[in-house]
Structure formats: structure tokens, C-alpha cells
Amino acid sequence: MTGVPLATAAGRALVDEAMRAAIERLDPWTRRVTAYHLGWVDADGRPVTGGGGKALRPALALLSARAAGAAPETALPGAVAVELVHAFSLLHDDIMDGDRTRRHRPAAWTVFGPSAAILGGDALMTIAIELLLDEDGPAAQRAARVLTEATRRLIAGQARDLDFESRDDVSLDECLAMVADKTGALLACSCAIGATLADAPPALVDALDRFGAELGMAFQLVDDLLGIWGSPDTTGKPVLSDLRARKKSLPVVAALAAGTAESRRLAELYARPAPRPEDELRETARLIEAAGGRAWAEAQAAHRLEQAETRLGRARMDDGVRAELRDIARFVTARDH
Amino acid sequence: MTGVPLATAAGRALVDEAMRAAIERLDPWTRRVTAYHLGWVDADGRPVTGGGGKALRPALALLSARAAGAAPETALPGAVAVELVHAFSLLHDDIMDGDRTRRHRPAAWTVFGPSAAILGGDALMTIAIELLLDEDGPAAQRAARVLTEATRRLIAGQARDLDFESRDDVSLDECLAMVADKTGALLACSCAIGATLADAPPALVDALDRFGAELGMAFQLVDDLLGIWGSPDTTGKPVLSDLRARKKSLPVVAALAAGTAESRRLAELYARPAPRPEDELRETARLIEAAGGRAWAEAQAAHRLEQAETRLGRARMDDGVRAELRDIARFVTARDH
Known part of the structure; x- marks a missing residue:
């Protein structure tokens, strides 16, 4: 998957360089796992090109500083920090969800083992906050505070998501609250952290935070749709993988809650034990x-x-910055990117 | 195991109350796992008494503030934060090491599953830093910075320790460096964080940090000795468990490096695959x-x-505070506590 196209190449290079400097802080053991997970090297540590994710969160963080009238560089520690927290969560989630593929490659835990992946995630989370604390002053402290709160909500969302897997009475409201934590909190933080670091007025920080929270919901809904009807080329995961794992994603919970004959039949299929044959997944x-x-x-x-x-x-x-934020929002919620 | 006897009951109650308030920040799912791990509740969430660890790190943190001439309360967020980081590391380490017993009870991951334990650890680490960031001012920011650095070293130490398990050429220097990271860094942080929060002169913070680093080495050496020759009543773990797991702990690496006939025989035993019969462990x-x-x-x-x-x-x-710190150091490195 390519990067967010509307983020400037300069911004992306800025973040990439700072990300690599951050990973340099790590010991060789966790650095090896995390550099692989971030798509920079192969399993043997050889550099690869074209890897990595969309870098959506850093792009939003840099724009967030510009929305406050500051240079994008103001947001840089925040941009890197949100991407590191995102990477930490994916690294741990893949272990918990048993997902063996991430961005068209074997997931890190399948290559280095669960222990190395647990430690790699722990290390990413630690340096994310450390980066912000390296900056002096109350704005950086506030930004670190905002990041730890978003991280706590992200963890709570994942915990709730795992809890859903063993329950057959998940309501749509519960599922929406889970997504607001799991996906919304860090996207909201990404949209606000640059403005926070730029010492912007609370009203602007708040507006950006809410923009990010809504964008996070839209983003997750699209991701859930792709997890069922997307092609593996787009998602980087096996076809129907969310259904194979019996994820209670938003479209599933909405369908279960609809009270139709199909809802009841769906509930029956969801109650069946693994393994799930391909035709059953398609029927689901x-x-x-x-x-x-x-x-x-x-x-x-x-x-x-x-x-x-x-x-x-x-x-x-600034209206130009507003347009860039809007265009990113539209791009990442388009069904065919 | 009972608490550090020389820490005042008032200090212990102070920390206990703040620990419980910190855990209240968590969502119900991670709270359940962490409250069990901390020894407050049983597997069904029912309160239990007499649980918990030694609370060594909080006791050191409170004394650290008093060493700087401040009230112990000054250190409270730091005291709770170091204990939470310690708890986080044990929660994740038990999964990685496959340790099924912790403080005479089933380890949390065996009760709630590895996923819940991973998330519980993530959550503990997050709120540890959040607690410090809730305090305003540069001293709190410095304390948070010191804690994240200690956490990063702790993770690096654990990564290196795991790496040792698959290597047969671990030198004593490497092993000492591993322990300095895995155990020394957080103990040093515990001894310095109260003084940091009290805005003490750098020379005092530094002296306390070095005291803690040396104490950490002594503490780990004693722990390693107990892991081989300690009774399960004392350690809360099965007898000879470190040898069963083929841990490259300090006494083992020292013995392997000694170049004696026994060293060579020991290396042969360490190279044998599991399972390891009881008499082989005793021979080891x-x-x-x-x-x-x-x-x-x-x-x-x-x-x-x-x-x-x-x-x-x-x-x-103050000489009274100095004596208390010295007595704690002697107590926790005594062989029979």
C-alpha cells in the first residue's frame, strides 16, 4: 500500500528520518524485530524498499501543527510518537489475534516468535513517549499526556474487542464504543498532537481531536468492510480473514442486531466452532x-x-490546511485505495 | 512474602491506596487481569488479603524523596509508577519465560490467557507514565523521562536474557550488562525518582541512582542464587525452575566461564534438549x-x-534516611528473607 498521496514528500521524508533515529535508540534485539515490523528490513535484517504503512497518522500530526499556524517540524516528535504507538498496537494485536500476515508479509511474531514481538511492542511504546519527553516545556508534557491517554484507550478497545469474540450478545452501541477506543482515540490524538505541541488554543485542539475521532470511526467502518469484502491485494491479509477469526466487527454486529431471519442464521454460523470451511465464510x-x-x-x-x-x-x-485535512479524510475512507 | 519490614506501615498504606486508584483508571478487562496479578483478587475477582509483592521499589522511592529533605508524599506518583512498571515487566516476562507460577499462585497468563496478560501489561506501563504526567512542572517531566529510559533498559535486558537462552557462548560481562539493564535500571530509577520529583540537586539524584544500580546487581545475584538453591516456600516458584528453563543466570554463566571440568560437563547438560528429569537438574x-x-x-x-x-x-x-536505605539494601540481599 502506498502512502497517503496528499501528504508532501518532504513531510514523509522528515518523518521517515525521525522514525529511523527513534528506532536507533533500541537495543539490537528489539530493533531487529521492530525494523522488520515497520517494513524496513527483511527477516535477515537486509534493507528492503517500498515497505511500511500508509503513514496516515504522521501526516495528520504534521498538518495539525500547520493548522495551528506552526511549521510542520513542530509536530515531528508527535508525528513519530503516534506512528510508533500505532506500530506497537499492530505488533501486539497480531499475536493476540493470531494474524499470520501483515502488509503482504509474514507477521513479525511468526518470524521472530511471540516473545520477541511482545518485547518489540513494549519497546516501541516506551520510545514513543520518550521522544515527546525529550522536548522541554509544558506543551510537550501535555502532548505526552494526550498520547498516554490515547494509548490507554487503544488498549481498552483491543481488550473489549477480544472480549467480544467469546460473547454472542454484543450490542451495536458497545461495538461503536469499542471502535471509538481502539481506532478513534489514536486518530484523534494524531489530529490534535501537532496543535498541542504548537501550543494552539484549546478550541482548535478540541476541534481537531473531534475531527480525528469521527474520521477514526469512518476509517474503521471502511476497514471492517474491506475485512469482509476487500480483496487481499488491498488489505494485505488473506481473503475473509476477519470472518475466519469470527471478529465481531461493526458490519457483523449491525447484521446480528438487525433481527432478520438472516441475522439468526448468521448467529448460528458464528456459534459454530473452528475450523471454518471457505464456503461457510462466503455464506457468512x-x-x-x-x-x-x-x-x-x-x-x-x-x-x-x-x-x-x-x-x-x-x-x-488556514483554508489550504483545512482542504488538505479534508482530502486525506476522503482518501483514507474511499473504498478502493 | 511479606513487605519490606523497614518501610513504614504508613508509607505502605499510602502507596497501596494510590496503586488502587491508579488501577481504577483501567477498563474492566485489563483491570481484572492486573488486579489478579497484583495479588488483590482471585481468578473470579473476589478480594483476597495478604497478596502482593514486597513493594521494595515504592519503599525506595519514598525514601528517595526523604533523602532530598522532602515529604515522602512528594514521591508518591513515582513510587506507584515504578511498582506498575515492575508489575508490567513480570506480567509479560511470565508469558515469555513460560513461568506458570508467580508468588505461590498460577501466573496471570495461565488464568486469563496470554492475550489478556499482554494487554494487562501494556495497560500497566501506560498508566505508570500517565501518573507522572498528571503532575505539573519540569520535575515531573524529568521523572517521567527517567522512568521511560529505565523501562527501555529493562526491556532491552529481558530481550538479551531471552537471546542468551539460545546461545552457548555468553560471557560473564555480557551477563552482567544484561542484569544491569533488566534489574539494575528500574531499581536505580526507584532510588532516584523521589529525589527527582523533589527537585533535588543532580549530585544527590546521581548518588541515589548509583546506589540503586549496585543494589540491583546484588539483588539479582541473590535472586539467581535463590532460583537454584532457594526453597519454593521462599521463591514462590517450583524448585530448580531456573535450571529447568535453562536460564543463563549469573551463577550459571560464572560456572560455565570458569574453565573447569565441571564447567564442561555443565555445558553438556545445558545443551541437552527438554524435558529435564529432576536428577539431571540436581546434578546441574x-x-x-x-x-x-x-x-x-x-x-x-x-x-x-x-x-x-x-x-x-x-x-x-539525613543520617536517619541513610540508615533506612542501608537497612533495606541489607534486608533484600539477605539470603533467607
Whole structure:
């Protein structure tokens, strides 16, 4: 997957350099795992090109500083920190979810073992906060505080998501609250952290935070849709993997809660033990769509994006920066990127 | 195991209350695991009494503030933070090491599963730093910075320790460096964080840090000795568990490096695959002793304690506080506590 195209190449280079400097702080053992996980090296430590994720969160963080009228460099420790927390969460989540593939490659824990992946995640989380604390002054301290709170919510969201797997009575409200924690909190933090570091007025920080929270919901809804109906080329994961793992993602919970005949049939399929044959997974996807889960998620994603844009429209900032934030929001919630 | 007896009951109650308030910040899922891990509740969430660890690190942190002439309360966020980081590391280490018992109870990961234990550890680490960031001002920011650096070293030490398990050429210097990171860094931080929060002169912070680093080495040497020759009543772990796991602990590495006939026989035993019968483990312990590993570790522990006391003797602080720090150091490095 390529980077967010609307973020400048200069911004991306800035973040990339600072990310590499951050990873240099690590001991050789956790550095090896994390450099692989970040897509920089192969399993033997040889550099590879074209790896890495979308760098969505750093792009938002740099724009967040610009929204406050500051240079993007002001946000740099924050941009790197949010990306490191994101990387930490993926590294640990893959172990917990048993996901063997990440961005078209074997997940780090399958290459280096779960222990190395646990420690690698721990290390990423630690240096994320350390980076912010290296900056002096109350703004950096506030930014570190915002990041730890977002991290705590992210962890809570993942814990709740795992809890859902063993429950058959998950409500849509519970599922939305889980996503607000698991995905929304760190995206909201990414959108606000640059402005926080730039010492922006609380009203602007708050508006950016809310924009990010809504964007996070839209983003997760689209991700959930791709997890069921996306092609492996796009997702970097095996086809139907979310259904194979019996994830209670938003379209699934919406379909289960719809009270239709298909909802009941879907609940039966979800209650069956593993292994799940391919045709059963395809039938599951069909039932989610027939029960209205797909249409609901698509409408909800559009609604959340609209809400995000409304928040953005009301905030005081340069119109060029506003347009860049809006374009990123539209890009990452488009179905075919 | 009972608490550090020389820490005042008032201090212990202060920390206990603040620890419980900190855990209240967590979502119900990670709170459940962490409250069990901390010895407050049983597997079903029912309160239990008499649980918990020695609370060595919080006791040192409170004394650290008093060494700087401040009230122990000044150190409270730091005292709780170091204990939370310690708890985080044990929670994750038990998963990685496959240790099924902790403080005479089933380890948390065996009760709640590895995923819940991974998340519980992540959550503990996050709130540890959050607690310090809740305090305003540059001293709190410095304390948070010191804690993240100690945490990073602790993780590096554990990574190196795991790496040792698959290597048969670990030198004593490497092993000492590993222990300085894995155990020394957080103990040094515990001894310095109260003075840091009290805005003490750098010379005092530095002296306390070095005292803690030496104490950490002595403490780990004694712990390693107990891991081989200690009784399960004392350690809370099965007998000979460190040898069963083929840990390259300090007495083992010293014995392997001694170049005796017993060293070579020991290396052969260490190279054998699992499972390890009981009599082989007893033979391993005998060889470590015969190769001089036990005597070296005992002498080294005494030397490190002496070094710690020397550091303490040179620092400018109230003599009563100095005596309390010295007594704690002697107590936790005594063989029979």
C-alpha cells in the first residue's frame, strides 16, 4: 500500500528520518524485530524498499501543527510518537489475534516468535513517549499526556474487542464504543498532537481531536468492510480473514442486531466452532449483506466522514490546511485505495 | 512474602491506596487481569488479603524523596509508577519465560490467557507514565523521562536474557550488562525518582541512582542464587525452575566461564534438549557449585552491596534516611528473607 498521496514528500521524508533515529535508540534485539515490523528490513535484517504503512497518522500530526499556524517540524516528535504507538498496537494485536500476515508479509511474531514481538511492542511504546519527553516545556508534557491517554484507550478497545469474540450478545452501541477506543482515540490524538505541541488554543485542539475521532470511526467502518469484502491485494491479509477469526466487527454486529431471519442464521454460523470451511465464510459474508450489515456500515461511514468534515469546517485554520485535512479524510475512507 | 519490614506501615498504606486508584483508571478487562496479578483478587475477582509483592521499589522511592529533605508524599506518583512498571515487566516476562507460577499462585497468563496478560501489561506501563504526567512542572517531566529510559533498559535486558537462552557462548560481562539493564535500571530509577520529583540537586539524584544500580546487581545475584538453591516456600516458584528453563543466570554463566571440568560437563547438560528429569537438574546445580558459580555469586553479591553502601555513605542526606536505605539494601540481599 502506498502512502497517503496528499501528504508532501518532504513531510514523509522528515518523518521517515525521525522514525529511523527513534528506532536507533533500541537495543539490537528489539530493533531487529521492530525494523522488520515497520517494513524496513527483511527477516535477515537486509534493507528492503517500498515497505511500511500508509503513514496516515504522521501526516495528520504534521498538518495539525500547520493548522495551528506552526511549521510542520513542530509536530515531528508527535508525528513519530503516534506512528510508533500505532506500530506497537499492530505488533501486539497480531499475536493476540493470531494474524499470520501483515502488509503482504509474514507477521513479525511468526518470524521472530511471540516473545520477541511482545518485547518489540513494549519497546516501541516506551520510545514513543520518550521522544515527546525529550522536548522541554509544558506543551510537550501535555502532548505526552494526550498520547498516554490515547494509548490507554487503544488498549481498552483491543481488550473489549477480544472480549467480544467469546460473547454472542454484543450490542451495536458497545461495538461503536469499542471502535471509538481502539481506532478513534489514536486518530484523534494524531489530529490534535501537532496543535498541542504548537501550543494552539484549546478550541482548535478540541476541534481537531473531534475531527480525528469521527474520521477514526469512518476509517474503521471502511476497514471492517474491506475485512469482509476487500480483496487481499488491498488489505494485505488473506481473503475473509476477519470472518475466519469470527471478529465481531461493526458490519457483523449491525447484521446480528438487525433481527432478520438472516441475522439468526448468521448467529448460528458464528456459534459454530473452528475450523471454518471457505464456503461457510462466503455464506457468512452473504448473510451479513442480506441482513443489512453492509449497507448500514457504508451509510455510517459516509455519515461519520460528513461529521468529520463539519467539525473541520467550524475550526479556525488556514483554508489550504483545512482542504488538505479534508482530502486525506476522503482518501483514507474511499473504498478502493 | 511479606513487605519490606523497614518501610513504614504508613508509607505502605499510602502507596497501596494510590496503586488502587491508579488501577481504577483501567477498563474492566485489563483491570481484572492486573488486579489478579497484583495479588488483590482471585481468578473470579473476589478480594483476597495478604497478596502482593514486597513493594521494595515504592519503599525506595519514598525514601528517595526523604533523602532530598522532602515529604515522602512528594514521591508518591513515582513510587506507584515504578511498582506498575515492575508489575508490567513480570506480567509479560511470565508469558515469555513460560513461568506458570508467580508468588505461590498460577501466573496471570495461565488464568486469563496470554492475550489478556499482554494487554494487562501494556495497560500497566501506560498508566505508570500517565501518573507522572498528571503532575505539573519540569520535575515531573524529568521523572517521567527517567522512568521511560529505565523501562527501555529493562526491556532491552529481558530481550538479551531471552537471546542468551539460545546461545552457548555468553560471557560473564555480557551477563552482567544484561542484569544491569533488566534489574539494575528500574531499581536505580526507584532510588532516584523521589529525589527527582523533589527537585533535588543532580549530585544527590546521581548518588541515589548509583546506589540503586549496585543494589540491583546484588539483588539479582541473590535472586539467581535463590532460583537454584532457594526453597519454593521462599521463591514462590517450583524448585530448580531456573535450571529447568535453562536460564543463563549469573551463577550459571560464572560456572560455565570458569574453565573447569565441571564447567564442561555443565555445558553438556545445558545443551541437552527438554524435558529435564529432576536428577539431571540436581546434578546441574551440583556442577554449578563445584565450578565455583555459587561462591562467585555470593562474593559478588556481597561486593555489590558494599559498593551500594559506599555510594550511600558519600551522598549528602539525613543520617536517619541513610540508615533506612542501608537497612533495606541489607534486608533484600539477605539470603533467607
